[in-house]
Amino acid sequence: DTGVSQNPRHKITKRGQNVTFRCDPISEHNRLYWYRQTLGQGPEFLTYFQNEAQLEKSRLLSDRFSAERPKGSFSTLEIQRTEQGDSAMYLCASSFGLLEQYFGPGTRLTVT
Amino acid sequence: DQQVKQNSPSLSVQEGRISILNCDYTNSMFDYFLWYKKYPAEGPTFLISISSIKDKNEDGRFTVFLNKSAKHLSLHIVPSQPGDSAVYFCAASAQGAGSYQLTFGKGTKLSVIP
Numbered sequence: 001d002t003g004v005s006q007n008p009r010h011k012i013t014k015r016g017q018n019v020t021f022r023c024d025p026i027s028e029h030n031r032l033y034w035y036r037q038t039l040g041q042g043p044e045f046l047t048y049f050q051n052e053a054q055l056e057k058s059r060l061l062s063d064r065f066s067a068e069r070p071k072g073s074f075s076t077l078e079i080q081r082t083e084q085g086d087s088a089m090y091l092c093a094s095s096f097g098l099l100e101q102y103f104g105p106g107t108r109l110t111v112t
Numbered sequence: 113d114q115q116v117k118q119n120s121p122s123l124s125v126q127e128g129r130i131s132i133l134n135c136d137y138t139n140s141m142f143d144y145f146l147w148y149k150k151y152p153a154e155g156p157t158f159l160i161s162i163s164s165i166k167d168k169n170e171d172g173r174f175t176v177f178l179n180k181s182a183k184h185l186s187l188h189i190v191p192s193q194p195g196d197s198a199v200y201f202c203a204a205s206a207q208g209a210g211s212y213q214l215t216f217g218k219g220t221k222l223s224v225i226p
Contacts, residue, residue: 004155031212042116042201042216043156056213091155098207100146101214103155 002026004104006092012110013082020078021107025094032075034099035091036060043091044065049075082111115139116204118209118217127226131189135202137218142204146214147187149198156201160187189207192224 035043050070067074093101143164148156
């Protein structure tokens with residue numbers, strides 16, 4: 001399977017705990033994006049990497065959120081001190097240059 | 113402030129007929145537009161895109177039309193098939209302004225009735 005992969009697919013955590021998600025992009029893609037989707041809404045942009053450089057960040061990305069893309073390959077998104085409002089589907093996408101973005105299956109986070 | 117709007121939450125179409133999904137945008141900096149299809153519990157799947165230098169792009173049963181003066185685009189699916197039943201999202205980016213993030217609408221749920 002050469003598509004975008006995300007792990008875990010589902011995560012249930014208690015409020016106040018830290019969680020980390022992983023995204024493996026399509027191998028030749030140099031750009032990687034994180035989005036968040038809540039029920040009834042379209043995906044909302046969080047952040048974007050070109051190779052290992054983080055170039056854009058949304059105001060949705062509070063201080064509790066951090067993303068990394070070491071060596072320009074896979075990426076991790078960490079949420080510290082989770083809140084119930086963080087419950088959502090977290091989507092990763094990748095692209096080659098300016099072309100269309102291809103999405104992974106997402107990680108569904110539930111904060112209890 | 114919703115910059116990309118899909119005003120029809122749902123649409124039902126008979127199999128074999130044309131499905132037309134509409135999308136309006138407000139940001140005049142948007143210059144690249146995409147349509148995605150999404151099934152439950154899956155990520156969005158890319159369907160078709162169009163640059164602002166074109167007014168039409170076709171790929172098999174899918175055609176996207178762009179009317180820049182009206183800030184409106186539409187996706188035509190002909191003929192519609194039951195497997196097309198999904199939520200369709202319109203998305204836009206302002207690549208000319210150096211922004212590659214996609215701004216999505218809220219989606220339109222298409223049901224194709226056999």
